[in-house]
Amino acid sequence: MSGDDLIESLEGIYHIQGRDFVDAGIVSSEVKKSLQGKGIPESIIRRIAVITFEAEINIISYAQQGTIQLFIEPDAVIIEANDMGPGIADIDLALQEGYSTADDSIRELGFGAGMGLCNIKKFSDIFELTSEVGQGTHLKSIVKLNG
Amino acid sequence: MNLETLIEALGLKCKCCWEKLKSTQVKGGYAGDLLSDVMANSSAGDIWVTRQVHQNIVAVASLKDLAGIVVVQGATPEKDTLERAGKEGIPILVTDMAKFEVVGRIYRLLSEG
Numbered sequence: 391m392s393g394d395d396l397i398e399s400l401e402g403i404y405h406i407q408g409r410d411f412v413d414a415g416i417v418s419s420e421v422k423k424s425l426q427g428k429g430i431p432e433s434i435i436r437r438i439a440v441i442t443f444e445a446e447i448n449i450i451s452y453a454q455q456g457t458i459q460l461f462i463e464p465d466a467v468i469i470e471a472n473d474m475g476p477g478i479a480d481i482d483l484a485l486q487e488g489y490s491t492a493d494d495s496i497r498e499l500g501f502g503a504g505m506g507l508c509n510i511k512k513f514s515d516i517f518e519l520t521s522e523v524g525q526g527t528h529l530k531s532i533v534k535l536n537g
Numbered sequence: 538m539n540l541e542t543l544i545e546a547l548g549l550k551c552k553c554c555w556e557k558l559k560s561t562q563v564k565g566g567y568a569g570d571l572l573s574d575v576m577a578n579s580s581a582g583d584i585w586v587t588r589q590v591h592q593n594i595v596a597v598a599s600l601k602d603l604a605g606i607v608v609v610q611g612a613t614p615e616k617d618t619l620e621r622a623g624k625e626g627i628p629i630l631v632t633d634m635a636k637f638e639v640v641g642r643i644y645r646l647l648s649e650g
Contacts, residue, residue: 411591411593412592412617414593414596415593415595415596415597415599415600416596418596418600419596419599419600419625422600432581432602436581436600436601436602439600439601440576440577440600440601443576443596443597443600444573444576447572447573499572499589499591499593500570500571500572500589500591500593500594501571501572501573501593503571503573503574505571505573505574505577506573509573509576509577512577513577
């Protein structure tokens with residue numbers, strides 16, 4: 391796929407402010423609304439909602455700020471999350487269910503159980519996670535529309 | 538079973554979205570206080586039983602198309618939570634009962650059809 395194709399399929403870019411738990415879920419709601427009315431099955435929209443929500447919570451929990459980009463292709467929806475955060479030193483460890491570096495303030499809200507990245511992976515058809523310590527984290531999730 | 542029937546059977550108090558009680562069908566239920574757990578494992582149409590009261594619960598219920606939220610153990614939903622729930626159309630119900638009892642009673646009601 392060329393860069394031009396990707397720009398054409400860009401549905402939205404959403405900015406997320408780190409540590410802003412009050413607005414957590416706003417971006418996911420906007421993503422969900424923008425997917426409705428386009429003939430995408432509700433069950434697939436709910437999968438994308440889980441992915442977006444977990445990506446949003448991760449940015450809020452750990453990064454100063456970040457963005458979520460939504461692309462709608464004819465056969466797939468692509469969610470890309472980029473943040474300026476501390477990065478992930480050991481991605482395999484971060485993907486182990488139950489592993490978390492969240493502090494108590496995050497856990498009190500019912501987050502930080504070490505399930506977020508696992509949920510994103512579980513609900514994605516294709517999942518890519520790259521990170522550089524001290525720079526940030528890039529996440530790409532693809533959900534196919536034709537099962 | 539609709540939410541109105543559930544409220545009457547368990548003596549729950551409705552804190553917002555009264556207008557949706559008749560029209561909202563409860564298809565199943567899920568209980569949990571970890572939001573990622575509920576995101577991953579609840580199903581559309583579930584009634585969600587939780588002790589969490591902050592406004593992020595509304596986002597979870599809305600994103601997963603849940604029927605509503607039952608807040609247990611006499612916990613009081615925050616003002617922001619009720620405002621957001623009103624905006625998103627998510628009924629919030631409260632009770633003094635503990636989670637175990639609420640879940641047991643809802644489970645029995647749903648099993649009886």
